[in-house]
Amino acid sequence: MIAKLPRVLLPLVALILPFSAPMIAQDWVHAGTNLGNARIRLGVADFKAADSDPATPALKATFDATLFSDLENAGIFDMVSKSMAPVGTPGSPQEINLSQWSAAPASAEMIAFGALRTDNGRLAVYGWLDDAHNTQNPQVLTKQYSEAASQDMARTIAHRFADEIILRLGGGINGIAETKIYFVSNRTGTKEIWAMDYDGQNQHQITHLGSISISPRISPDNSRIAFASLGKEGWAIRMYSLDLGRLVSFPGGSTGGNNQSPAWSADGSKIAFSSGRTGDPEIWLADASGGNLHKVTSFRGPDVSPTWNPRTNAQIAWVSGRTGLPQIYVMDQDGANIQRMTDGGYAISPSWSPNGQFLTFSWDRKYGPGAPGGYDIYVMDIASKRWMQLTHDAGVNDFPSWAPDGRHIVFERNMGGHVQIWSMLADGTQQQELTHGGNNFMPNWSWK
């Protein structure tokens, strides 16, 4: 066809062709499994202070420490230790020497760097992420932030930049640096609901009821907390609005008879909880407003601790004692298709992974007098019922809760009478203690 065109048009066609091709064509890439699944070696340069404001060094120290710890906690990076990083603080793509970073001992594949400055009470941060092995087009990410100059905002900006890097390099899964953990603490004398950042910072009290409040569950939109509280009518499910800063009514949860362990459905429209109002503790469902109550289990023996499948929003895992010791079961949300998951021992406190594939729970596999069992955190693949033990020989571990990225689990560990909140990666590594004052129980990771 080209041959038929007049000769004068040929140079024109040749000129247009290379430009039009990439716009309509789709690129091909070839990849394979044996290319390794190693962690990305990531270097984080200290950010450059771009002015001499006296407030900048303190903010920069907070920012650098938070960014490094967020990326280290992400579980997908092999961090270049600060002592191995090349000297100098590159503040812009022109100032960075990629070959210096990609060479040993840093051996970085990716480098995060940037600059920050305070200007009229505003903190401005410029962040870059470069691919060290791609000298032609190194830039993977460029970000700019401007917030009020405060320690809190320096931490927040670091969280956001870390989450951007994790989203980009972690295969499209959002980071958790801005998520919260809700838990129970007795450090004021009574058990109240508290909240903290995912790394244990910024711990603050939410409820002031002066009673006993346990098992907090945050709603998927982060607006309300459902929890169980001891009142005049015994244990009742209560609802605290974070937007209003006070309790809101939840009528279905206060009708006598031990109402406990609430759980939100993934769309936030329903709440499952355990109630003994008919004599035996059974699983009940209610709308988020507390109406439209109905019972979904009817079997002799207690049924408690429901948790929704966040992926399908159509199944519930819970603990049932219908065969004796408590075991983990799974059913559809209307009570059909009941399936037992654990084969024995004493299994409690299930939490469903965000991708719907796994359950995590606390399990004493050798329960009984004289049996050398301990309560440890386990993860089970629901389809194959294969499981993996995450904690070993370290106190009594209970109440695991998945992080929204599916990579982290927060749980309660009782060591020598001191009960604290710990977090770890979902393969059991990187265990770290998040709380230190008083005793802290029943953590629940927010949905986003």
Added chain:
Amino acid sequence: MSVLLEGDEQLERELTGEPIAAPATGSVLLHIAIAGAIVAYYIIGGFYKSNLWGGPSSGGAIQVNLVSSAIPLPSDQPPNQNVLATETPSPAPAPPEPKAAPKVDEQAIPISGKKVQPKPQVAPKNQQKVQQPVQQNRAQYGEQAANNLPRTTQGQTSPGPTSVTQGDFGSRFGWYVDNINRKMSQVWNRYEVDPRTPKGTRVFLIFTIGRDGVPGNPQLDRSSGSPTLDRSCLRAVQRVDTFGALPGGYSGSSLNVSYYCEY
């Protein structure tokens, strides 16, 4: 006789001196009370026990095993760069490359009188006629030692067979191609593959990735010959929610990926 009587009197006096009826009755009552308490304890204890969690009897039997993959974390599966991992394991060395035909200079002026005898072309024999059955008792060598390597030395990813046939996506966004490799390695369950599959067998798939990072239209490009391997690799693609949005600098509407799973 009198002695006996005296003895009887003495005995009678001894008996009457310590009345036995009241203590005996008390003792019997006490024993009954203890027995009753034990029975009541078991009845009440059993009642409460069944009302709580029941006895430590296990219910139905369920097979439980170890979880292997699919938690979105990098596994410690080392890259397989074993040169011995081929699709056709054989004790004999690979057949030699066929000899290149001698170049004939067509520009050269033929020397008159000299006769050039063309060498008869011999087709290379296929030396490997029968595929050897996979021996189960082979020694493991090569790749396994990589498990012991410390993590910090995994600085550089091998380029491997990753290549780009069209466009410059691979060179511009190498990190995204690494993303695909990493994500696929995480979701591919090796345990789904029949263990009799020869090591190093590859199945090639093609699929597209939309702008939002969602994979679509996965299909077999070249089968491995092992149905379980083919299926497990296809399932792995179906298991991926997203690879992450395509880089903003890329102008195409989607990305074509050729991917292989190597057992």
